[in-house]
Amino acid sequence: MALTIGDTAPDFEADTTEGRISFHDWIGDSWAVLFSHPKDFTPVCTTELGYMARINPEFERRGVKIIGLSVDPTGAHEDWVRDIEETQGHAPNYPIIGDADFAISKAYGMLGADVSGDPSDRTAADNQTVRNVFVIGPDKKIKLVLVYPMTTGRNFDEVLRVIDSLQLTADHKVSTPVNWVPGEDVIIAGSVSNDQAREIWPDGWEEPKPYIRIVPAPETRVGEGAAAK
The missing domain is CATH 3.40.30.10 (Glutaredoxin)
Structure with missing residues (x-):
């Protein structure tokens, strides 16, 4: 299988x-x-x-x-x-x-x-x-x-890009949008309620639709967080 x-x-x-x-x-x-x-x-x-x-x-x-x-x-x-x-x-x-x-x-x-x-x-x-x-x-x-x-x-450069996303999203309650690369904005994960999101992002977020909540990417460095586990 x-x-x-x-x-x-x-x-x-x-x-x-x-x-x-x-x-x-x-x-x-x-x-x-x-x-x-x-x-x-x-x-x-x-x-x-x-x-x-x-x-x-x-x-x-x-x-x-x-x-x-x-x-x-x-x-x-x-x-x-x-x-x-x-x-x-x-x-x-x-x-x-x-x-x-x-x-x-x-x-x-x-x-x-x-x-x-x-x-x-x-x-x-x-x-x-x-x-x-x-x-x-x-x-x-x-x-x-x-x-x-x-x-x-x-395309192993794409594999690196996906790993960057996987490691970021493993450590933070976010998802990455189409063609995302490190440093670009991310999306608040759908599992996070608005009340929870306000605690994590007190400055708010961009919301073109209620299910699309855009925030700056968390500050991380390659090799930290999930990458080092």
Whole structure:
């Protein structure tokens, strides 16, 4: 079954390019991004892994760990890492999970339960559904799921933007409007009554409609609050 927002991210043990991990223990008190790939040595994924290495400091500033997954053994990943560094200018500076038995892809609803056999006998097209991004909170709950086709490279700047929103709204009783970026106005959460809102925002708010109550974004710094939990 496909995982949805609010589900607990399945725990697992697996070999990675940085050694064996137990996933929930590896996340610890951090946030995490798990992004998956259908096969090693695929062109779009090569660009994605290189870009994630380049912007990893931005995730680290937000208290977020990143980890890749590909449906091949870790030995193949190690060869792929050299290609990524050569072609993208950045080698992955985060672990990449080996999922040669498809167990993690199945647990995360990216491959059917009937998939089996030698991963080297399968093409990227056979595994094309293994193209997900999962953002996972410190509580091990899934906060975001993105699914991309093989032909479209993922926008990891958008993942950073969503994490900024997730961490802000986890700490404050607000929501973020369309195309929001840090520093822009936010919306008072619908769960907050007007009486409660007056206590939090004594200067009031802009109200184009009774259900749209706009206030300045709370003053926070990246890496504080929910990002550091």
